[in-house]
Amino acid sequence: MPxxxxxxxxxxxxxxxxxxxxxTVVMEGVPxxxxxEHRGPAGAVPAGLETFYSQPLTWxxxxxxxxxxxxxxxxxxxxxxxxxxxxxxxxxxxxxxxxTIGLLRIPAxxxxxxSLVINPGGPGVSGMxxxxxxxxxxxxxxxxxxxxxxxxDPRGIGVSEPEIRCLTDxxxxxxxxxxxxxxxxxxxxxxKDFAAKCAERSGGAEVLANMGxxxxxxxxxxxxxxLGEEKLTYLxxxxxxRIGTAYAEAxxxxxxxxxxxxxxxxxxxPVQQAxxxxxxxxxxxxAFLAQCRGCAVADEAELNKxxxxxxxxxxxxxxxxxxxxxxxxxxxxxxxxxxxxxxxxQALDSLVDDDGTMMLLLADLYIGRDQNGEYxxxxxxxxxxxxxxxxxxxxxxxxxxxxxEVAEATKGSFIAGTEPPLAALDxxxxxxxxxxxxxxxxxxxxxxxxxxxxxxxxPATPYQAGVGLAKALSARLLTYDAVQHTVFLQGEKxxxxxxxxxxxxxxxxxxxxxxxx
Numbered sequence: 001m002p003x004x005x006x007x008x009x010x011x012x013x014x015x016x017x018x019x020x021x022x023x024t025v026v027m028e029g030v031p032x033x034x035x036x037e038h039r040g041p042a043g044a045v046p047a048g049l050e051t052f053y054s055q056p057l058t059w060x061x062x063x064x065x066x067x068x069x070x071x072x073x074x075x076x077x078x079x080x081x082x083x084x085x086x087x088x089x090x091x092x093x094x095x096x097x098x099x100t101i102g103l104l105r106i107p108a109x110x111x112x113x114x115s116l117v118i119n120p121g122g123p124g125v126s127g128m129x130x131x132x133x134x135x136x137x138x139x140x141x142x143x144x145x146x147x148x149x150x151x152x153d154p155r156g157i158g159v160s161e162p163e164i165r166c167l168t169d170x171x172x173x174x175x176x177x178x179x180x181x182x183x184x185x186x187x188x189x190x191x192k193d194f195a196a197k198c199a200e201r202s203g204g205a206e207v208l209a210n211m212g213x214x215x216x217x218x219x220x221x222x223x224x225x226x227l228g229e230e231k232l233t234y235l236x237x238x239x240x241x242r243i244g245t246a247y248a249e250a251x252x253x254x255x256x257x258x259x260x261x262x263x264x265x266x267x268x269x270p271v272q273q274a275x276x277x278x279x280x281x282x283x284x285x286x287a288f289l290a291q292c293r294g295c296a297v298a299d300e301a302e303l304n305k306x307x308x309x310x311x312x313x314x315x316x317x318x319x320x321x322x323x324x325x326x327x328x329x330x331x332x333x334x335x336x337x338x339x340x341x342x343x344x345x346q347a348l349d350s351l352v353d354d355d356g357t358m359m360l361l362l363a364d365l366y367i368g369r370d371q372n373g374e375y376x377x378x379x380x381x382x383x384x385x386x387x388x389x390x391x392x393x394x395x396x397x398x399x400x401x402x403x404x405e406v407a408e409a410t411k412g413s414f415i416a417g418t419e420p421p422l423a424a425l426d427x428x429x430x431x432x433x434x435x436x437x438x439x440x441x442x443x444x445x446x447x448x449x450x451x452x453x454x455x456x457x458x459p460a461t462p463y464q465a466g467v468g469l470a471k472a473l474s475a476r477l478l479t480y481d482a483v484q485h486t487v488f489l490q491g492e493k494x495x496x497x498x499x500x501x502x503x504x505x506x507x508x509x510x511x512x513x514x515x516x517x
Contacts, residue, residue: 482517
């Protein structure tokens with residue numbers, strides 16, 4: 001969750017807690033609603049995809065595309081223009097079904113030199129919302145003077161159609177209240193049912209088979225051409241670094257520049273990632289507790305006891321209930337950035353007094369539940385992408401071995417919980433579509449040098465993952481010494497100066513460097 005999503009989360013919190021006056025950014029040079037631009041094709045065009053690579057884009061007012069609280073808070077920006085990009089559902093059959101990708105653009109404020117395409121990660125997070133959230137600060141930079149900022153909703157996510165959808169709103173509410181103590185058979189039955197619902201409600205196995213990173217990077221190359229860019233200039237946060245890495249391998253010659261912030265190591269498997277995240281969140285929790293003065297929860301042992309007490313008895317919050325898993329989710333959401341730590345302290349202090357209102361709100365906002373009880377498809381999409389992006393485990397002996405490894409490595413972590421995990425087949429073991437990627441060394445011979453940014457106290461994508469990605473791509477590494485998830489274009493001058501100079505003029509420091517938070 002980059003700072004742009006933290007900003008969206010803060011905006012959503014304020015929308016609920018405080019009355020907001022309307023505030024809209026007005027900028028010069030914004031294309032009129034309905035303006036048609038035909039800038040493609042540009043650069044290399046794969047055979048059979050000429051129609052997609054040369055398509056015009058019709059930029060319109062974004063407000064008709066508002067569909068949830070976050071888009072409501074951001075799409076009203078008058079500078080923003082939105083469009084839809086047509087791409088094949090299956091690139092092996094470009095003459096078959098076409099689907100659409102949602103786009104949002106913040107235009108350059110001066111003489112335009114090109115487009116900066118961004119992805120905020122997740123997977124499952126809206127790039128359109130992230131671009132709109134960054135708009136005000138981005139437009140004040142020299143980068144914003146020269147480059148349009150273009151966010152896209154990856155296939156199946158947000159505005160893009162068809163959408164990935166697995167659970168109804170009522171089912172999602174019920175799942176959050178399910179007791180932790182279940183049998184292996186019960187867990188596997190639920191996982192099998194979830195996978196079947198995803199296929200039924202998302203348009204079938206063919207749709208799910210083409211929702212992974214392999215296909216997102218192909219969409220991004222279509223976008224590059226439609227924008228009129230011979231080479232791609234890209235900013236990826238978190239999982240967006242995986243998209244950047246996959247694009248660099250698939251379209252090495254089409255890369256102009258990349259900033260990859262909050263890295264996913266291409267050589268790590270899901271087990272290593274899960275262990276690294278658990279340790280990363282514990283590190284961030286320790287930092288939060290260390291600076292907490294007068295907090296009702298003084299240490300991790302007290303926090304784990306508080307969560308454990310709620311496992312059998314969820315706390316009533318109005319007409320709803322706050323579960324132990326909601327508490328873990330709410331805490332994790334606030335640990336992404338120290339801007340949210342004061343909110344977390346308030347939520348924990350209230351929870352000790354049997355008031356779970358703030359904690360439930362944090363969990364809702366992170367999961368994507370709005371005030372009307374409607375869910376975005378962020379969590380459904382995260383699972384769907386993961387199940388086609390990563391190798392799955394279907395052998396029970398391997399499941400038992402991996403479960404024991406994770407349990408031992410994360411023992412005591414507030415995210416892991418107090419009960420040992422069950423050695424059950426996960427959702428991906430029942431997924432109706434094959435996986436299309438696996439951890440490996442990316443083949444990127446000829447790739448221009450790119451910039452990887454990694455934060456020492458990053459809870460979600462631990463620092464060493466950035467070190468690993470920089471090594472895999474022979475990239476320049478910028479270390480940021482702080483506790484947060486991602487940093488570029490978020491007001492840290494040392495980091496921003498390096499990244500902006502690189503994206504503008506392809507200038508990188510002569511060696512790796514560190515910025516202090």
